[in-house]
Amino acid sequence: MDDQKAGPIKDKESFFEELFRYNQEIMLLINPDTLKIEDCNRSACLFYGKTHDEMMTYKITYFNCLSEDQLKKEVERAKKRERNQFYFKHRCFNAEIKDVEVRSSPVSLDGRNYLLSIVTDISGLQLDSDALRKENTVLEKRVAERTYALKELNDQLISAKAELEREMLFIKALFESIPGYLYVYDDTGRLIKWNKKHEEMTGYSAAELASMTLDQWFEGDDLARVMAAVDDVFKNGYGEVDANLITKSGKKLLIRSNGVVMTLDGKKYFTGVGIDITASRRLEAELAKESKLLETTLVSVGDGVISCDKDGYVLFINRVAEDLTGWTKIDALGKPIETVFNIINDLNREKAGNIVAEIIKTKEIRELDNHTLLIARDGSERAIEDSAAPIIEENGDVLGVVLVFRDYTEKKQKLDQIEYLSYHDQLTGLYNRRFYEEELRRIDTPENLPLSLIMGDVNGLKLVNDSFGHVMGDQLLKKAAATITRACRAEDVVARLGGDEFVVLLPKTNQIEAEEVIARIEELAKSEIVGTVELSISFGFETKVDKEQDIQLIFKRAEDYMYRRKLTESLGMRNKTVGMVIETLFDKYQKEMFHSERVSRLSAEVGNKIGLNTKDSHDLQTAGLMHDIGKIGIAEGILDKSEKLSEQDWLEIRRHPEIGYRILSSANEFAEIADHILEHHERWDGSGYPNGLKGEEISLEARIIAIADAYDAMTRMRLHMDDLTVEEAIEEINRCSGTQFDPEIARVFIDMIKDEN
Structure with a gap:
């Protein structure tokens, strides 16, 4: 200087x-x-x-x-x-x-x-x-x-x-x-004193600065603000102003200048220090932009966001959080966080603890419990999932907490449904095998002894499915599940193991009490009917009385006992069901009844002509009566359809021999005639169905029924054309002898018909 x-x-x-x-x-x-x-x-x-x-x-x-x-x-x-x-x-x-x-x-x-x-x-x-x-x-x-x-x-x-x-x-x-750059101006506005920083910042030399005045550094509005600030300084003794100073190179620097009036030897001087705040102002602008961007992002995200200070008072809430809590931003700001974000435990309905205090204490991110309910301002409740995180300064101090949460209701419902389905049988609503196995491990403890286990198996389910379709079979299973459940106690565990099998776990239940439960189920089942089929369930049970006994061995004994009972109970049930099936078919389609009776009579007469013994003749008569029992499984509307049948309709009808075979083969009383039913549409030349048998591969009884069935159909059962006369039918049988029909049986049948007429 x-x-x-x-x-x-x-x-x-x-x-x-x-x-x-x-x-x-x-x-x-x-x-x-x-x-x-x-x-x-x-x-x-x-x-x-x-x-x-x-x-x-x-x-x-x-x-x-x-x-x-x-x-x-x-x-x-x-x-x-x-x-x-x-x-x-x-x-x-x-x-x-x-x-x-x-x-x-x-x-x-x-x-x-x-x-x-x-x-x-x-x-x-x-x-x-x-x-x-x-x-x-x-x-x-x-x-x-x-x-x-x-x-x-x-x-x-x-x-x-x-x-x-x-x-x-x-x-x-x-x-x-x-x-900063230091300056001293006299009362005329001439620069009279400065420091080296002044030269460096403005780019002017000492000689150039010596001739400069205050108004040379600024222009336009900046100059006006500076001169107004100088007037304030001379009036009040102090002033501060931000303005763009023009350097020698023409570059503008945003300067913050504060000045005072100094009096020496009776003269007043304007002195002060200016600092370049260009970078800091740019930083402020960037921070403001970043802050605005952050706020816009938080407002726009799909999750609810609420932030609060370290004392737990709300500082920010976005639109989603407003919708979920029922609190508007205006009403929420400044309120305690627990007032706006009112949460309870879904299981015990107890109010959640002070999450903000916990986060501030631990300085760790935390997710809330899965069973959290948000109570909105209007009292409505919704399940939420959320997390809370601390807002931490660079020095490690916690400024507050931010909560991010979303509506969990729909997702929770789906998860609950998935959990329900994973442990329940979809058809009956009972517990499934997975739940049974887990519950068995839980319940198999000394505290639950004596522990009884009941096994149940629905009789005739396969026969019902084959005869009446799976819809009726499902109804039968549902009825069985409801009947078993109604007879059991609240603490008993009823499960469907699969197919037609059910199991009941009875903790703290002895043998006598288990038998009483079975008796209640059987008594209730007597009054249960699905369609024309009575509900029949075979039961077996076993009781564990010693903790050393293997529960799987108990299960096996109960299952074996059930199967022993099923051998006798199921046979009677199946035989009874076959009778109900043929009765149902005849009630539904009266023409089928008359047709079956005529085929039965004609078949028995042919049997007598060829010399069958009494038993075989009786079986043939029965087979003739039941040859179309499989039609019970044909789709509704086809058998009595008034218009011409389609190819798809014929494909459906051609299933009836196999359906009839399954129905009769399941019943001990009719098992011997099941093959005759299966084969009665096979042809002598091997072009029949369902298995393409030919010649004597086809049972004798089936060959007889085939001719009787065809004759009655031609003379009594033609739907879309006139019935044939007896002579025309005989001629048609004679024509098909050796191709469709056994030629010897055809000869006997034709002679028999001619004798009758």
Whole structure:
């Protein structure tokens, strides 16, 4: 600065001392090795709430929130001039924590190295609109305080001219080490004093700066704001303004400048420090944009989002959360989180604990229990799944908690349904084999002894399926399941193992009590009928009385007992069912009854003609009567269809020999004639159905029934054309002899018919 013009200031040492002591900037002189505060100005005392003597007893670590090791690293960077601008949190007056910008530069005084730090309170930059209004009030108060201080400073500057040479050198070094650009303008607006930073920032040389005035740095609205701020300074003693300063290269820098009025020798000077806030303002804009983007994202996501502070008061709620909770954003903000996010346990209906306190304590992400219900503002309930996470600052402090949740109702219903289906039989609604096996392991304990196990098997299910179709068979199983359940106790476990088998687990039930349960089931079953079929179930049971007994052996004994009973009970049931099947067929299709009776008579007469014994003749007569029993399984509407049958209809009708075979072969009484029923549509030349048998591969009885069936059909059963006369039918049988019919049987049958007519 020696090569710069001193201007009208007469006492340089006094000038620089006053500039340090009473500058509105917070200034600290720090020993970089010990971190001790060696000196400070009046603004620092006001900011930190300490007297000058008290300040001299502290290290800077007392005020800085960083640890001493961290702070030493930053001081080392400032010493090496690697960085001169820092952002910290400082403990200030009344223990308030504030965000500050610190601009530090190394200085040398009397052969000792110091660090000159200028501290700027920037906490106001992060306030929201409400906070800014409060901050303005504080700033107004500060301005008033500073105006008063400046007035005092103006009086004190006159009496503080006599300073030591050492302090003058210190002030000169201080002047050059200020991180911002320092300026002093006289009352005409001419720049009369500046520091090296001023030259570096603006790009002008010392000679060029010496001829510049205040209005040359700004233009347009920026100039107007600056000049208005200068007027305020001269009126009130202090002012601050942000404006775009134009450098020598034409580049614009956003500068924050604060100035005061200084009076020396009766003259007023406008002095202050300006700092480049272009980068920080850009950072503010980017942070604001990022914040807006984040808020838009949270508002738009498909999940509900609620955030709260560390005390549990709601700070943010998005649209989905509004819909799920019933709370609008306006009503929710500032409310306790447990009021807006009211959750209970679905199982015990108890209110959930304080999730926010737990997250703040553990600092860990946590998912809520699967059985969580959200109680909306209108009292409605919905299952939710969610997670809660802490909002953590860089220093590790927890600022609050964010909750993310979604409606789980539909998903829960599907999962419940899947769980239900995984343990229940879909047809009967009873427990299935999987549940039975798991429950058996659970219930097989000494506490449940005696433990009885009942096995049940529905009689005639296959016969019903073959005769009446699986729909009736399913109805029979449902009726059996309902009957067994109705006869059992609430604590008993009833399950369908598959097919026609059922099992009942009876804990704490002895043999006599198990027999009583079976008796109740059998009594109820007597009154149950599905269609024309009576419900019949064969039961077996066994009781475990000793914990050493193998439960699987108990199961096997119950099953064996059931099968022994089924051998006798099922035979009678099947024989009875066959009778009901033929009765049902004849009731449904009366023409079939008359047709079957005629075929039965004609077949028996042929048997007598060829010399069959009494038993075989009786069996042939029975087979003739039941030759079309399989038609009970033909689809509705085909047998009495008025229009011509389609190819698909004929394919359906051609199934009846196999259906009839399955029905009769399952009943012991009719098993011997089942083959005759299966083969009565086979042909002598092998072109028949269902198995393409030929010649004597076809049973004799089937060959006889085939001719009797064909003759009666031609003379009595033609649906879509006139019946044939006896002579025409005989001629047709004679024509088909050796191809469709056994030629010898055909000859006997024709002679018999001719004799009758």
